[in-house]
Amino acid sequence: MNLANSNAQGTRPRVVGQMSDLIQEFPGQFMNEWQTWYQEKHPVAIDNATTRIWNMVQEFQKVINTIDEKMVRDWVEELILVKTFSGLKFQEAILKKIAEQENTTYQLADPSDESKGIDGYIGDIPVSIKPISYKSKILSENISVCMVYYDKKKTRISVEYNLD
Template sequence: MMAHDRLSADELYDASDLDQYDFPKYTTQLLNLANQNSQATRPKVVGQMSDLVEETDARTFAEWKEWYVRRHPDAIQTAKEKVKSHIEKLRRAIKKIDEEMIEAWLKDLILVKTAEGLLIQRAILEYLSDEKDISWSLSTPEEEAKGVDGYLNGVAVSIKPESYKSKTSVQNEEIDAVLIFYKKTRKYIHIEYDESAFL
């Protein structure tokens, strides 16, 4: 039986410890993008948070803030300068976006990139099916939503561009399928896979 309980958060969340800021709409999205692109809060700048929390004996946010600032006195200012610099780049870029650019971006996304990815997936499935003399099929929309792009010899596979490996947003993503990576050049589609997984 699943147990349910609760503990008081009063001591942990002392209102006097927290700096409350009312961020206007859309600003946090831009700040997150600037932070991601500038790598302002990477461990080399602000420290590895999971390790730092384990190191400290802090039990409240006040204790944590005091301990962190003592250990990393310049971290927040260094991160701020990195984010600030990238926000300026975003400001300049946004000024260049007009109706013509929006339409060109949508055409590239809808007519080129989306279709290209799907056509590459089908080509890889057909190629491996022919090379290994095994069956292949595409996934259903419901399966695709779970990250499954198709099947080889009845085994679910997920076909991703090589850049997928380095994306921080998906490093902890769990896909119940064999991963096949590809890199597209002008003449070839290079693929990387564990052939034993579906043979």
């Protein structure tokens, strides 16, 4: 369900409302009060979310049998041989450029840092480097270090960060 919902964006604020705001507006104390209050405030939201997610589940059902071992192998090769190489090279280039701009050193993360979401260091500041699209994703991952976002353009990489 989570995968279908993620792809369908069935529970995004534009479909079901901004939950963090709604729960603050909610005047009651109990779950049954919340259920009634929410459904009065957003009477078609659950139906709309269900429809979006169900449509995506049906799309999954249509295409799942077209996936074969060769397709999986091609995907794994692309991930390991192309995307990993490109991503790690981008990370190092970004670290190097920021370090130059900040007049300091850089260092790639070691495996124990990587398990904490750290991709490297600018001076002694741990940073996580993500594509700009990461900002719009709703992920359970919580990274509590300085975020560096990059956007790969045709002829350059655009980078945004704040080390403060």
